[in-house]
Amino acid sequence: MTIRLRTLAMAALLLLGLGGAGAGLVVWLGLYDISATDQHTAPVYHVLDYAMRRSVMARADEDAVPNLRDAQRVRRGAAHYREHCVQCHGAPGVAPGALxxxxxxxxxxxxxxxxxxxxAETFWVVKHGVKMSGMPAWQYRMTDDEIWDTVAFVEASVGMTPREYAAMTQDAAPPRHQREQGAGGGATLASAAPRGDPDAGRRAAHHYLCATCHVIPGIVGANRHVGPPLTGMGTRRSxxxxxxxxxxxxxxxxxNPQQFxxxxxxxxxxxxxxxxxxxxAFLATLDEVH
Ligand code: HEC
Ligand code: HEC
Structure with missing residues (x-):
């Protein structure tokens, strides 16, 4: 019995190894066409789509949903939607834009x-975005409340006519983002400003594209030398x-680097x-070894 089990285990391992080697070969030979003009093969598409759905379901928090039927909320959400979403997703009577x-x-x-x-699932996707797709994370541009406004609009868009959408967004002023207020350099810093959180800082540094120009320890893919490496930044004098x-x-x-x-x-x-x-706060943690 034990011998049969062992043979089975060996066979399973061998198969796994062969599968891994096969996948490695496909990658190394560049066989999978990553061009955006060529659609995913059906199995790849279904696996990716299913994985995305399961991932979102596992993370969405259904306890936090506010009242989404509030007309003011829907109206504010329509302004956000017109500003940030319609270019890609289209809207009642509006086709998605060129990009x-x-x-x-x-x-x-x-x-x-x-x-x-x-x-709650729509909220999670809008806040966190989707890796390896064009869906951006909005966490750094919109507050949770603004994202809920947008979700309220998305919910209300079911059955909305093009005329209704146009009426709702026509006169809407561009939304003022609470998160961005005070951004852009001229901001005065309150002397009792709270200390930063290094972990949140590492995530934010990834989001604000710092990695496209700098070598930054702790950020995957931060290996570009457009600007100076930020290694040891916490111990530098200037x-x-x-x-x-x-x-x-x-x-x-x-x-705003230009002010200096x-x-x-x-x-x-x-x-x-x-x-x-x-x-x-994150950069301050980078010493000589990091
Ligand atoms: C630059 C283009 C782009 C912008 C701007 C954008 N999205 Fe997306 N969004 C995508 C893409 C691409 C997907 C598909 C991801 C996938 O299927 O893996 C997506 C997926 C989604 C999904 C999941 C829907 C589904 O059925 O798969 C939601 C919800 C969503 N976006 C909402 C929004 C909202 C709300 C905004 C505005 C705040 C927004 N998106 C802005 C490109 C964009
Ligand atoms: C488009 C490229 C680019 C992006 C994006 C960028 N930087 Fe820079 N950064 C530079 C360049 C170039 C310098 C050198 C500038 C100078 O000396 O005037 C620099 C300098 C710095 C310095 C000073 C380094 C030193 O040696 O004293 C820090 C700190 C820094 N960047 C952090 C960041 C962070 C954090 C982000 C993301 C929020 C970021 N940078 C995004 C190009 C970039």
Whole structure:
């Protein structure tokens, strides 16, 4: 009996090994066509789509849903939607814009989504985005409340006519984002500002594209040398060679490098102050070894 079990286990291991080697070969030979003009094969599409759904279901928090039928909320949500979502997802009577047409996976029509997804799941996707697809995370641009407004609009869009959508969004002023208020450099820093959170800072640094220009220990894919490596940033005396490396100076630098060095090649990235503070706290943890 034990011998049979052992043979079975060996066979299973062998199969796994062969499968792994096969997958490795497909990758190494570049056999899978990653072009966005070529659709996914049906099995790959279904596996990815199912994995996305399961992942969202496992993480959505259904206890936190506010009243989504509130007309004011829907109206505010429509303004957010017109500003941030319609380019990719379209709306009643509005086709998605040019950049959406080349996307694989394609941005879903959210009327169909509202019919089949729970609001908490839509909220989670809008807040966190979807890896390896064009769906961005909005956490760093919108507060939870603003995201709920948007979800309320998505729910209300079921059965909405093009005329109703147009009427709702026509006169809507562009939304003012609570998160971004105070961003952009001129912000005054409250002296009793809360200390940043290094973990949140690491996530925010990933989100604000720091990794596209800097080598940053602790951030996967941060291996570009457009700007100087940030290794050991916590122990450096100055920032950009122009100002002393203090926490407040770092927050100001991150929000607007040009206020210290008008010729700096580092762009102002529109960081909200809270995110700048978190990122500064994260950078302060980078010592010589990191
Ligand atoms: C740059 C394009 C882009 C923008 C802007 C964008 N999305 Fe998406 N979104 C996508 C893509 C692509 C997917 C498909 C992801 C997938 O299927 O794996 C997606 C998926 C989704 C889904 C899951 C729907 C489903 O049925 O699969 C929701 C919900 C969603 N987006 C809501 C929004 C909302 C709300 C906004 C605005 C705040 C927004 N998106 C902005 C591209 C975008
Ligand atoms: C488009 C490229 C680009 C992006 C994106 C970018 N930076 Fe920079 N960064 C630079 C360049 C170039 C410099 C050098 C600027 C100078 O010396 O004037 C720099 C300098 C810095 C410095 C000072 C480094 C030193 O040696 O003193 C810090 C800190 C920094 N960046 C952090 C960040 C963080 C955090 C982010 C994301 C929020 C970010 N950067 C995004 C290009 C970029």
């Amino acid at each position: 959406a047409l080349g996307m694989t996976p394609a941005p879903a029509n959210l009327v169909a989504t509202a019919r089949t997804w729970k609001p 920032i950009g060679g122009v100002v002393p490396n203090t926490p407040d100076n770092m927050v100001r630098w991150l929000q 060095d008008p010729l700096s090649a580092m762009p102002a990235l529109g960081l909200a102050e809270r995110d700048a503070r978190d990122i500064a």
